[in-house]
Amino acid sequence: MASFQSFNFEAEIPQELLISQIMQIHATISKLESLRPSKQVNTLLTHLVKLCILPSSIEIEALPQEVKTMRESLIPLCGKAEGLLELEFSTFISQTPNPVKNLTLFPYHGNYVKLANYENKILQENGVVNAKKVAFIGSGPMPLSSIILATHHMESTHFDNFDIDEKANEVASKIVASDKALEKRMKFVTQDIMEAKERLGQYDCIFLAALVGMRRSEKVKILGHISKYMKEGGVLLVRSAKGSRAFLYPIVEENDMVNFEVLTIFHPTDDVINSVVLLRKPKA
Known part of the structure; x- marks a missing residue:
């Protein structure tokens, strides 16, 4: 599995660094056999979310075409993984004694x-x-x-x-x-x-x-x-x-x-x- 730098700073993340990290995650995710929740899928997606909420002044429209193309492939992959994560948790929660009270178990x-x-x-x-x-x-x-x-x-x-x-x-x-x-x-x-x-x-x-x-x-x-x-x-x-x-x-x-x-x-x-x-x- 690819290794990722961890970030913990208030300053804006440099655009090149952000894009290269996201492209690295996309390359790994797109090769996975399944996007069902697993240690690897969860780690990749958590890292991706953390990257995407860092302060940044990135403008999607101004990005090079290869980055835009990568983004168009990444969104459905994330959507599919999110749907599978929701399905797994909702199936599990629906079987607990008081499901509505147990919704807090969902990670997000x-x-x-x-x-x-x-x-x-x-x-x-x-x-x-x-x-x-x-x-x-x-x-x-x-x-x-x-x-x-x-x-x-x-x-x-x-x-x-x-x-x-x-x-x-x-x-x-x-x-x-x-x-x-x-x-x-x-x-x-x-x-x-x-x-x-x-x-x-x-x-x-x-x-x-x-x-x-x-x-x-x-x-x-x-x-x-x-x-x-x-x-x-x-x-x-x-x-x-x-x-x-x-x-x-x-x-x-x-x-x-x-x-x-x-x-x-x-x-x-x-x-x-x-x-x-x-x-x-x-x-x-």
Whole structure:
């Protein structure tokens, strides 16, 4: 296995060093037979995340083409590994006596709590309070964002979690079923969001997970589809990434968000990876 330098400084990491380390990790990850959780996969991904949250002024668009190509291959690999990690933990947690109470066992639980705090604050600052109905698109096997938002921030809101993967929804709904009050307010829908149409008009607020539409062209199509069917005056919260964090997740650019009014763009500087973009569908 490749060896990596460890960093522990407040100063910005030099761009060449950051890129060479990320390329080294990508070279190792892309040769692995499986991305299922293992000591090697976990070590590589932990190191990658730590690198990507170091202070850096990197601009993805300005990078050489070979680095951009590497990034386009790295994001789906990380997405697959993340999905497998979530599936393993959610399967295990769903078999414990009180699954909802055991979600803290998930290694990145703290990050989800922080991200939900940011998102809720952004929604409130923009007048989105007491939303009756929310859709979360791309909820995955471990629907932590929905559960944290529903239990700590939006205590009377109904959540519909959309995911294309039936297995993900199956295991996620097992976790939620352990809490009867939560189960009443949370449903799981197995559907490609491009096939959900009039239904999207029911929601006051829609969340779009970072890994729904990994390529820019896909993301733009999805945003266009949601804007067509969501209700006028409704808000769409899109997770994005900036700078070196964009080696882990896709970036949503301002010109990708046609037909929306941009309310807020927030870029975290702590260990939260996703940026938050809040959009509103204007009233005709």
